[in-house]
Amino acid sequence: MANEIAFTSADALASAHRTLQTEIAELQHLDARLDERFAQAVALLLGNKGRVAVTGIGKSGHIARKISATFASTGSPSYFVHAAEAAHGDLGMITGEDIIIAVSYSGSSPELATILPIARRLGSKIIGICGNRYSELASLSDVFLDVGVTREACPLNLAPTSSTTVTLALGDALAIACLEARGFGTSDFARSHPGGALGRRLLTHVRDVMRQGEELPIVGPDTPMQKVLEEMTGKRMGMTVIADQTRKPLGIFTDGDLRRLIMQKGDIRPTTAGQVMTPHPRTIGPDALAAEAAAVMEQQKLSTMLVVNQEQTLVGALHMHDLMDAKVI
Numbered sequence: 001m002a003n004e005i006a007f008t009s010a011d012a013l014a015s016a017h018r019t020l021q022t023e024i025a026e027l028q029h030l031d032a033r034l035d036e037r038f039a040q041a042v043a044l045l046l047g048n049k050g051r052v053a054v055t056g057i058g059k060s061g062h063i064a065r066k067i068s069a070t071f072a073s074t075g076s077p078s079y080f081v082h083a084a085e086a087a088h089g090d091l092g093m094i095t096g097e098d099i100i101i102a103v104s105y106s107g108s109s110p111e112l113a114t115i116l117p118i119a120r121r122l123g124s125k126i127i128g129i130c131g132n133r134y135s136e137l138a139s140l141s142d143v144f145l146d147v148g149v150t151r152e153a154c155p156l157n158l159a160p161t162s163s164t165t166v167t168l169a170l171g172d173a174l175a176i177a178c179l180e181a182r183g184f185g186t187s188d189f190a191r192s193h194p195g196g197a198l199g200r201r202l203l204t205h206v207r208d209v210m211r212q213g214e215e216l217p218i219v220g221p222d223t224p225m226q227k228v229l230e231e232m233t234g235k236r237m238g239m240t241v242i243a244d245q246t247r248k249p250l251g252i253f254t255d256g257d258l259r260r261l262i263m264q265k266g267d268i269r270p271t272t273a274g275q276v277m278t279p280h281p282r283t284i285g286p287d288a289l290a291a292e293a294a295a296v297m298e299q300q301k302l303s304t305m306l307v308v309n310q311e312q313t314l315v316g317a318l319h320m321h322d323l324m325d326a327k328v329i
Contacts, residue, residue: 019161022153026162027169030147034173041127041143042177045076048125050097052078055086056104057111059160060167064103067171073192074175075184083111091115096123101171104128105147105163107135116140127174129167145170201328206293207286209326210307210316211237218243218314221250221274228253228273237319239304242277247314249306251277283308286315293318294329 045052052071056064061082071078081090083102094100100119102112107130116126117140128141131148138144147170153161190202217235219228221242232240232255239254253273261268261276283306284293297305297320307316323329 018155019153022151023162023165026149026151026166029150030166030170033146037143037145038173038177041145041174042181044099044125044127044143045174045178046181048097048099050095050099052076052101053081053094053098053124054078054101054103054171055081055083055112055115056102057083057109059164060103060105060109063164063167063171064101066168067101067103067175070172070175071178073189074179075182075188076175076178083109083115086115087111091118094119094122094124099125099127101127101129101174102137102141103130103167103171104135104137105131105160105167107132107137109137112137113140129170131163200326201291202289204290204326204328205286206284206288206290206307206318207316209290209322209328210286210318211322212307212316216314216317217241218247219273220244221272221277223273225268225271225273225276229258232258237304237317239317240273241281241306241314241317242273243314248312249281249283249308249314250274251279252281252304252306253277254304281306283312284318285309290318290323290326290328294320294323297323298329 052068054064054068054071065080068078068080079093081093100116102116104112107128113136120126120140125142126140128137128144129147130137131146132138133144133146147163147166149162149166151157152159152163186202190199215235217231217237217240219231219240219242221244228240232238239252241249242251242253243249253276257276257278261271265271282296282300282302284296286307286309293305297303297318303320305318306314307318309315
């Protein structure tokens with residue numbers, strides 16, 4: 001093992017800057033040399049009737065797996081095939097309708113050289129991503145995309161660093177170009193990410209988390225304060241809605257309103273709900289995203305918000321705690 005040397009905080013930062021600046025420069029070189037071949041690759045992907053099979057081995061295999069995952073989550077069905085495993089049976093996963101993205105920086109991987117001619121005979125189109133335009137992979141590809149770098153970020157110029165960064169970035173560029181061409185939107189993205197925080201934010205609607213029915217505190221404008229307090233206490237939302245006989249909201253009365261009323265009047269028993277309510281409460285529709293409701297409530301410092309339908313009839317109410325429990329904030 002190499003002997004360790006004294007390495008200060010300044011040394012660590014200087015090393016990080018050198019690494020990042022080297023990789024940034026290589027990304028800029030990639031950007032500058034993109035040409036019609038990239039557009040041809042996108043056209044092949046968009047015209048593909050099957051799935052996107054991404055294959056590679058070693059470090060290129062790790063990058064290929066991530067590229068496949070990006071395609072799959074952005075509207076282009078995709079799977080990863082390990083090049084060595086493909087040569088021992090997994091090639092059966094690939095059909096003639098699938099398009100292959102083969103990743104190898106050297107372009108001379110014997111595993112790819114074994115499986116790609118067979119995939120060609122099946123009818124698969126091949127997009128080759130490598131750093132050697134004179135390689136076997138380049139010659140086997142219908143479209144060749146050059147990810148050659150002038151220098152790895154590794155000070156020994158050996159460990160795949162700049163080259164893997166550039167390859168991954170090119171894979172992202174292909175996937176995002178396809179996303180944009182297909183008009184893939186947030187609702188599409190949510191369908192492929194239902195389990196994460198982003199999926200919850202994009203899939204959870206107000207109707208899914210609002211309180212309704214017997215949970216909803218509601219009184220009429222002539223309700224005496226004693227009954228108002230009973231309704232607020234029983235329903236535990238920190239407020240009650242004041243509505244007319246058709247359930248159209250007239251106003252809202254909150255715990256904060258109650259404290260201020262007691263400080264002003266002392267004896268609040270003769271008071272009715274309509275006399276002390278805050279009129280024109282903020283409302284939202286049941287089909288709105290819960291995240292949208294949370295943003296409004298946070299911006300306007302509201303702990304509750306009413307939910308009304310298209311006829312402006314009360315159908316529910318939201319509490320900030322409900323949104324927190326649903327993990328949309």
